[in-house]
Amino acid sequence: MDAFSEELMRSVEEDDQEKASVGCGPEIHLPWLSQHIQNTVSHGHKGINFAQTTSICLNFIQEALLKHQWQQASEFLQCYFQALEDFNSQKRQVALQNIWKLGSAILYHHPKSSVETFSAFADRMKNIGVQNYLKISLQHALYLLHKGMVEEAYRNLNQAESWRYGEMSASQEKLIKLIQAYRGLLDYYTWSKKRTELSKFDMDGFATSAATQDMHSYFRQASVNLHEIIKIPGVWDPFVKSYVEMLEFYGDQDGARQVLTDYAYDNNFPSNPNAHVYLYKFLKKEKAPEDKLISVLKILHQIVPSHKIMLEFHMLLRKSKKEEHHKLGLEVLFAVLDFSGCIENITAWRYFAKYLKQIMMEKHLDWVQEGWSSRKDWWPTFHFSYYLAKKNWKENKILALEKAFTSGILLGKGCKYFMYVSKQGHKVQEKSIKTMKKFVMKHNILDSKEL
């Protein structure tokens, strides 16, 4: 066989082919791993070394965790531990943090692990180097809480709080404060348990007084810590709630109000809708004047227009005497219905329909038009499509009627929704449909525009 000669080389072409997709079965490639597979084969003159294999190992652990393969993850983690022996101290620190995060995740989920293994692991990790003691203690305590071991957690927090290591503890002040705050929270928990116990007791003089004393001491402990943490800007909902509850129990209404107001209005704190909700509920309980309530809820309206309290807000505004509040009431309803979470909220639609009727009769059409102008492009498909008409009528006739009414007002009687529902409704409830139709004929913004 004479294989070849010059004749073979007729064309020498530079190859610039596009990738042909050759048929191999569908494969899911996790991008980071396949990148590594390419990279580790083709490297510079330096061979594949310790740093590279540990990072590949880390990737394998993360992948296994994603896929919930606890077994595999722990196998790879076993081999990752050697990263703690790296000559470079920075890398050691990084390795330590990785090991804690991954190890705790695995131990949390692995079927064979238990609270003891987790605790042993946490204890060991705490004592490697000093930087991580507080953080790991705190997370350990949270884990124990999760498993329902309140006393263990309490003990842990106590131990962590009393840890001192020269400069290190000074720089980790925030962590210490957090630890103290959680301890305060656990104190509150004990306090509230004792309170419920007490309330069940008969008025047995001696026992109650001892128990009450006990309860009071927990209150004192808790309030100190909670008070401290609330001063730091942050989101402290459970802490605030517990603190306020305790203050209310002891009759300190002013203190409670102060705390809530600070929490809601302090500009250093991140914007937190819950803060306003708490304040509002407190004031409502206190029977504060309506103006105050309205001002609180105004802010909430700006932050979370779709909050379920907004309907209450609307009622408040409606009842008020001021005209600007009435206008705001309409805006509030418009805003609520902008959100897809509320599109099937019957109360909201009912309020809306009723209010629109009231407003049209009061001749405040400009308000309606103002609210409608920014929405007329998308509300028709969002709320009043033909498909929705059929769906709503099938599932919830009341909702459909309310919606139809509003659609009639806003879009005129030619609106698909209105027409469908009135046709369907005609067969069932002739009378109410007739009134609806009449009203819509008379009052709708389309016609008034033409005027």
Place this chain on the structure above:
Amino acid sequence: MRRVAICIGEKVKLRSRVSVLIKREKGWEWYVCEGFQYVLYQQAEALLSLGVCPKLKDEVLHNFWKRYLQKSKQAYCRKPVYSNDNKSAASDSCLSLSGLDSEPELLSIRSCPSSEGEAGSQSDVSSGLILPNIKTIQCETTSVCSGSVDGVEYSRQREKGILKMTLPMTLAFCYMSLLWQRETITLSDLLRFVEDGHIPYINTYQNFPEEMKLYGQDIKFFSIESWPVYEDIYEKMIELGKFLDLPRFPDITENCFLHPDMLCMKYLMEANLPDEMHSLTCQVTRITGMGEVDFLTFDPITQKTKTVKYDVQAVATIVVVLKLLFLLNDNVEWSLSSLAQENNENNHEGKPCFDFRKWYQIMKKIIDEKQQKQEEFRAKYLWKSKKPLYYSSVDRSVVYKRRRMVANLQKQFSILVDSAPNPEKKKPSSFQLNWAEDQNTTCFHGHSLQKILQKKGKSLTTLNSQYWLSTQKFCKSYCKHVTTYEESNFSVSYQFVLNFFSFLLRIKTSLLHEEVSLIEKRLFYKKYENKSKASKSKKARRS
């Protein structure tokens, strides 16, 4: 039979009569080259257990090592590096240790001024290494930073022309001895055995005797945290051959394993390709002159800067033949496969035709699995040994504590891991893939190439009459590479073929691509000549 050996504490005691050495309670005094000697010893033993001829250890490697020590003036010479010229008193004492030869694993150290070690094999059994004379106290204080006596010195030495010893160099020594013996282990095989742990390389110091303490500067020499790279060891071997002034190596003829014909056959079998391709590879070898004895044999004196990468070249030849047969442009190979498939469906007798598509599908699956396993193996590799290394005695306790902690953590997590018995360490073998015995997958060895060859007069030629060169232009600057490999410029089949073979050899794809280009350069030199002529004339016209 002579054996490579290590030093013993008693000999040091004898020496201390001569000099003012304070014997440290920390074990023996040992020199860096002794450490390397021990490493080489372990490696040679491992090679022997792989089936290499014992001559390699006792004669070839030993002599290379002796020659190295002589050339680098660490021993076997009149004035060893560390000798203090003033201390002539040391040279007077002569400690003969002839009685030691019967005891295994003993190194005879003596300071004997008379013998100047010859490079050739010595029949005089009693002459051992001449180690340098004892240093003064001044030198001693500096060596506190290393377990070995001359660790600090060794790292500082910058004498021109002296090749320093490193762990990769030990592999260069091994490979050189294998080459001298023309053994059936190629460089890629050797490096693969290293990675699989059959040849000690990482953490060899663990096997040093207890009394040889290792710390401080020694870490630089004896601990390494990366695997060897093919090109690195290859170049080191050439440097070493040059440094040692070695004569021409034994000829590599057609009967040798390292001859392209043999190696091509081996790789064809391993890659599950038809045997009929072998004649084509032989043709290529013949035409390009790569089968010539002079081309193949390593001759450090005349051809100082090169030898042949036998395995890479053989594999590159196979790639060239695949290109000749199938063009590998994401088009022709598939149409040829369809032809073959048609033929196989219609005729069921005789040898089936080789179907590239089928081959591709089978091989891709296998190679993906193997690559995945390789990744996992690498990810799980434990670099840190049970004997931790420390820089100074201050470090020591910290380092040991860390090791204990890591061991503890590992134990803790082993509860979670199903204690599946560790899979048996693979027995080392030349072949990574075996096809003839496997009944589940197709073995393509016996398939024929008839459909892709056509008759042309009296001979057969390939159906495909086109070819494309892997590199149009070679790099002429002073950098190390000859051409670069940019994956996106090439067809998927070519990339696959390169990936496949470079995985088998554990080398970079760019290295294989380079070798393919070089073969093509030889094969199609006329084409290159024409091109350069054309460009020259163009230049002339312009100017």
